[in-house]
Amino acid sequence: MGACQRGRELSIRHVPYRYRDVMTDKRSQRAADRTEAIMRTTLELGQEIGYAKLSIEAVAARAGAGKHTIYRRWPSKGALLLDSLLSLNEAGLDYPDTGDIVADLRVQIHAAVDLLARPPFGPLFQALIGEAQHEPQVAAALNERFIAPQADKTVARLRAARDQGQLSPQFDLELAMAILSGPLYFQLLITQEPLTHEYVDRILDALFTGIGPTQAY
């Protein structure tokens, strides 16, 4: 604990300033390669033995890296795993706007569910959310870099539908997003029953039968 307490913005990773934007010089390139190798190894090992048994020592050993190299960049196991998971998704997912709000939400949420609740990365995501419950820094980074962007896209799609008159002008976009997402995380984290596309569809059907454009809500 307590490595690098200096507030470095919202980023969890400790990237020296000179590595920030300039990927052109060879030194930065080397560092980036090592960083990527470490993250790849983290995902490998994590899938093999699970988050609980995953240790930084083991990652360093398999990656052929020194522990110091890892601690230089990440303050905790959670931060390392978060970066590793997000490195696969840096571009983010793009979602359609076909004009059919329910169909588009379905595509969007199905994709999120596949990423979050299915192998190979679902179990690691789930464990990371667990870790966030007693590591505020991990919680903040997870929110900012994964949850919020995903939520923003959902809200944006809902807003477009409202602007097109498919939803009531009083429709509360943020609340609707929470009502759509909540049951999925409830199923994933609390009841821990399988989170299927069919379940997503049932929720969408239930909600949009009741909150269609003709409803006051």
Place this chain on the structure above:
Amino acid sequence: MGACQRGRELSIRHVPYRYRDVMTDKRSQRAADRTEAIMRTTLELGQEIGYAKLSIEAVAARAGAGKHTIYRRWPSKGALLLDSLLSLNEAGLDYPDTGDIVADLRVQIHAAVDLLARPPFGPLFQALIGEAQHEPQVAAALNERFIAPQADKTVARLRAARDQGQLSPQFDLELAMAILSGPLYFQLLITQEPLTHEYVDRILDALFTGIGPTQAY
């Protein structure tokens, strides 16, 4: 170390522990007292230093108990904390049926939120849900002994309302429970914004404006 190594018979001192003894004889009563003292200490220490820093060694030390006594009864820190938290709520909470489904749900959910998201026990509950993400046994126990009973009460109240004609006969009770509960856990575990009564009310208003008795859903 090797003081008394002579002539010890090979008797097995530690016979497998039978978990639930009959509480009639004094021996069992003493054991129950010890158990309660350990759980009380667990909650004390947990509130002071948080779940992450809570160690079984520290609990044993403060409770004046041996580590063995703890390991004899609980397989993990999570199991110990779960028992400790639930020991306060053994009776469970009773909820009203005034005939007004929305008002009754509000009372019910407000009480659950107060327990789950407010000091003194909210943070510990939250950490325990986190632990459940990488300890399946904790997850199962948490579900069986806290989540499911709470959900059952919500479903029961919804069923009564449906039987009284306040909800459509096609109303899916389980799904509605998940849609009611989900956003709360989403707020608690994912966005980690404050979980207020006002937020609960907004969700209830939003949902029951849309899913009243005249709706097909």
Place this chain on the structure above:
DNA sequence: ATATCAGTACGGCACGTGCCGTGTCGAAAT
């Protein structure tokens, strides 16, 4: 010459497990 690296060693902490001697109990023997 400078900086980063892998490798290694270290102190610290909590884990989970042995064994010790003690105290309390109920049952059997005296």
Place this chain on the structure above:
DNA sequence: ATTTCGACACGGCACGTGCCGTACTGATAT
């Protein structure tokens, strides 16, 4: 009725293990 005994859980202690996070080394690359 008193004593003796075995069964059992207990607090305490020490052990070996595993991982933590840090510090130092010499090699390597620019």
